[in-house]
Amino acid sequence: MxxxxxxxxxxxxxxxxxxxxxxxxxxxxxxxxxxxxxxxxxxxxxxxxxxxxxxxxxxxxxxxxxxxxxxxxxxxxxxxxxxxxxxxxxxxxxxxxxxxxxxxxxxxxxxxxxxxxxxxxxxxxxxxxxxxxxxLRAPGILPKSVVDLFGRRFxxxxxxxxxxxxxxxxxxxxxxxxxxxxxxxxxxxxxxxxxxxxxxxxxxxxxxxxxxxxxxxxxxxxxxxxxxxxxxxxxxxxxxxxxxxxxxxxxxxxxxxxxxxxxxxxxxxxxxxxxxxxxxxxxxxxxxxxxxxxxxxxxxxxxxxxxxxxxxxIVERAHVPMSLDRVHKSLWGGTIVFAVIVLNANDPTIRFAALESMFVATLLLSVVVLTGFVGQVSLAQLSFAGFSAFMLSRFGSVLPFPLGPLAAIAVTTVVGTLVSIPALRVRGVQFAIVTFSVAVVFDDLFFRSPTFVGRGGMATVEPPRIAGVDLGIVGAGQFPARGFGYSSLVVLVSCAFIVVGVRRGRLGRRFLAVRSNERAAAAAGINVGRTKVAGASLASFIAAVAGVMFAYKNTTFNGGGLEAQDGLELLALAYLGGIGSIAGAVMGGLLAPSGLFVVAILGGGASNTQFLLTGLGLVIVAVRFPEGIAGLGQMLRRKILAPVALPESVDDEAALVFEVGPEVGPLDRP
The missing domain is CATH 1.10.3470 (ABC transporter involved in vitamin B12 uptake, BtuC)
Structure with a gap:
């Protein structure tokens, strides 16, 4: 004692x-x-x-x-x-x-x-x-004397x-x-x-x-x-x-x-x-x-x-405008074609940078769902992705593909849902405090535990195989293999379509109603707690999918790059790109450290200069362009065409609250 x-x-x-x-x-x-x-x-x-x-x-x-x-x-x-x-x-x-x-x-x-x-x-x-x-440790300021306390020097x-x-x-x-x-x-x-x-x-x-x-x-x-x-x-x-x-x-x-x-x-x-x-x-x-x-x-x-x-x-504030994320076939098709061209590049550095951007973009989709749609600021999405990656290293050794990644995604989704339970009692940025503490716990307790991480502090993931065909990042004498890049692109596009479907459905409208005004949403018959937990579950699912991409991309990894500090930068990238849209997630992925923009345009990986520019860009976007880079076009179009046309973003979501109830409302009509 x-x-x-x-x-x-x-x-x-x-x-x-x-x-x-x-x-x-x-x-x-x-x-x-x-x-x-x-x-x-x-x-x-x-x-x-x-x-x-x-x-x-x-x-x-x-x-x-x-x-x-x-x-x-x-x-x-x-x-x-x-x-x-x-x-x-x-x-x-x-x-x-x-x-x-x-x-x-x-x-x-x-x-x-x-x-x-x-x-x-x-x-x-x-x-x-x-x-x-x-x-830096400065010379002593306080008295340096010690006293004997319980037989120890205090x-x-x-x-x-x-x-x-x-x-x-x-x-x-x-x-x-x-x-x-x-x-x-x-x-x-x-x-x-x-x-x-x-x-x-x-x-x-x-x-x-x-x-x-x-x-x-x-x-x-x-x-x-x-x-x-x-x-x-x-x-x-x-x-x-x-x-x-x-x-x-x-x-x-x-x-x-x-x-x-x-x-x-x-x-x-x-x-x-x-x-x-x-x-x-x-x-x-x-x-x-x-x-x-x-x-x-x-x-x-x-x-x-x-x-x-x-x-x-107490102080009435507007909300960050939300994009309706309409599926413009030409834009989606052009983006996918561009991704395929990049994945076919002869330079392996460019191909790997594209993989990094796709991983980050997928992870940012989870931030778009939880923070952009529901209004719950999460700083733990990167930690959930890391948890999923480590789970895959365990399940992948005992379960064949695709059962291993499915099990890792399922477990991570459950964990993310359980962590979201405090959201039932808090609103807005208070949830960020919970998730940041969760990120620190994951970093210190899980990602540094020899039992959880594995022998030597390194986790290893076996490449995915189906019917003897190797689908991993190393294949056909290539690194990274083009087939792995195509698979990652399919995963990213699939997650994006899921987010589009949710955003344009009843659940998405409930998300925005809760984000706008919880009391008004509850008065309209929406179960606020259940809606917020549903948003956290969906975001955890997408983060888990990104974690599987991370594990198969790195094959051998530890907790490096998954720290709580990196979770702050992830939120920065989400907001820089545009926290309310899928295009914003893609933009954030391109701007990621070691991502396509940094490697192809700036000619290098992550650096302190990019770290500084990310923070500075985030501050500028927060102050001047809250819709992010992806929303600049819509913002300019609204200012130019405001007298003659309605904007394509939802600036006053409070109106949605009274159109989203337990029964089919006006917005549910085709």
Whole structure:
């Protein structure tokens, strides 16, 4: 018992950092209405600037096209380095709000969330470009003394970090309860229109809250650089436990958020000790610490799901226009012919890039269904595809083709459906929190488990064979084999036709009704919970099919490329292409890392530059072109022909709610 208590106390330092990020999430949400997935990236920039100043005396700025590193002579002390780092962090946060967040104040919640995902990708790429893909550990800031605790040496710097966060939390509580700024922020959150009538400026309040929240996280990030160090990516993964703590606090209570975050950090430390001592089954040796925030998030949604504040219900916002996805024979035929021509290219690099694009496009179709049609923002579709691939590596060794892939798809669909059950109690971006935590759990628990992955951490898939005919990626002395490419094209087109059929049928209209207004949909006789679960099941099925494509394409693979971080980029590609249409999924597939556009046009595979351009493009699309690249033509046509013709996209889906009921309505007529 004493050992468990020791490791629980050892985890309070990490829990304190979770708490700071949770407070930042709460402040940002109540001040600007954004569930900020970029809180870790915004804290990472000033932390890395601080570490460079302390270690090398270099001022490094997250910029492009101008020099980013300036030698100021010698390493700085704590106070001047912290002052410079906080100034840089405040400028970055202010620019982010003015350029990205403020223009999206009336945007759909999914667009605001996607914008923060784009910010995360962009800031991470800028950090890699400026600092390198390294972990920086600054000289000690907190006292380094140790005390004897249960016969072990316990570093007291964890307790000092916790004390720092507790003091900051007290400042936050006092600020929002006793100052005019705090009262104005609370009034604007409850009733924005009323606040405007009282003479308040919600946009300016949002800026102040955004900078305050980012500065709070940056302070703790700077102080914590001497503990675990800071890299372009590690702070971003702190978002999951921070969101769990924020949800446990119902996005409102600062003390509860701090207690929940510290408890998560303590339980994670205990879990790490249990794994290190091999006191858990072999399956869990990949790591069970990520289960703790996941359980907290699920518990918070089950208990408080229907009472969690939802600013989207307070501030009326439009929805991203949806394409009707009419089957234009010439467009579909031309696209398929183009794909066949590419698959017949003599250059194997081009053929493999086409396979990568088709895999990503198929996977993006699942995002189109769940996020575009139903309005549930999922960040776990890539994880479901990976789960299906690993399942195929197991089933494929005992079941003949096609029973092996069918079994893998079936199991993955069931798992995806079970994960969607919390959707019955939440709406919109809150579901994104669940799915992102699911992606982290899959990454840590499944894809790193030697039992699940296989011997040596690598899974192997036997090529598909029918009647002795090899249909795998290696065949007839070719790599990749053209026959495998044709098969992948058939799978992609089949999934696309399934999505078209669903979108134009009664189920698709129910999806859009629920997406538009759940209460109105329920009043029209639609079972909202069943509809959302049906959407998640269909999306999981398509993701599982993409996972089978991934497994047969790679033949030997591990968890690389299936991390939660890559799930963020997948959503970015979906939104870049156009999250409401099949054409958008195809566009996203072409723009994928190692996809056809990158290889054939840019002449290379994935790079940090493409990572940066993806994040930047996502932000621009979210702010200026919410229909994505695929919707640019329709957007221009609507602006030109609006006086004389109706648009081909559904801009006001609320009207559909009253035409979709349990019985056949007007839209069901031929």
């Amino acid at each position: 004493n050992t468990w208590v020791f490791f629980a106390l050892l985890g309070v330092g990490t829990g304190a950092m979770y708490a700071a990020f949770a407070l930042s999430v709460i402040i940002t949400y109540r001040g600007s209405g954004v569930v900020n997935f970029a809180v870790g990236a915004l804290a990472m920039i000033p932390a890395m600037v601080f570490a460079e100043l302390r270690l090398h005396g270099d001022l490094v700025l997250p910029v492009v096209m101008v020099p980013s590193r300036y030698d100021i002579g010698a390493p700085l002390g704590f106070v001047p380095a912290a002052a410079v780092a906080m100034t840089v962090g405040s400028l970055v946060a202010g620019v982010v709000y003015l350029v990205v967040i403020r223009p999206l104040r009336t945007a759909p919640p999914v667009t605001m969330l996607v914008a923060t995902v784009g910010l995360t990708l962009m800031l991470q790429a800028l950090a890699v470009r400026a600092f390198g893909n390294v972990t 570093p007291v710097d964890r307790l000092w970090l916790l004390a720092t966060v507790v003091v900051l939390a007290a400042v936050v509580v006092a600020t929002y309860r006793a100052t005019r700024f705090g009262l104005a922020t609370r009034a604007s959150f409850v009733n924005e229109k009323g606040a405007i009538l009282l003479g308040l400026e919600p946009a300016r309040l949002g800026l102040y809250n955004w900078m305050f929240a980012s500065g709070l996280a940056a302070v703790v990030g700077i102080v914590g650089t001497s503990l675990g160090g800071v890299s372009p990516y590690n702070f971003s993964l702190f978002v999951v436990p921070a969101l769990g703590a924020a949800l446990a606090a119902r996005l409102r209570s600062v003390p509860v958020a701090v207690l929940a975050a510290v408890a998560i950090g303590s339980f994670e430390a205990v879990a790490v000790h249990i794994v290190a001592q091999r006191q858990v089954p072999r399956f869990f040796l990949g790591g069970i610490s990520s289960l703790v925030p996941f359980v907290v998030i699920i518990g918070a949604l089950v208990i408080f799901g229907r009472t969690l504040p939802n600013r989207a219900a």
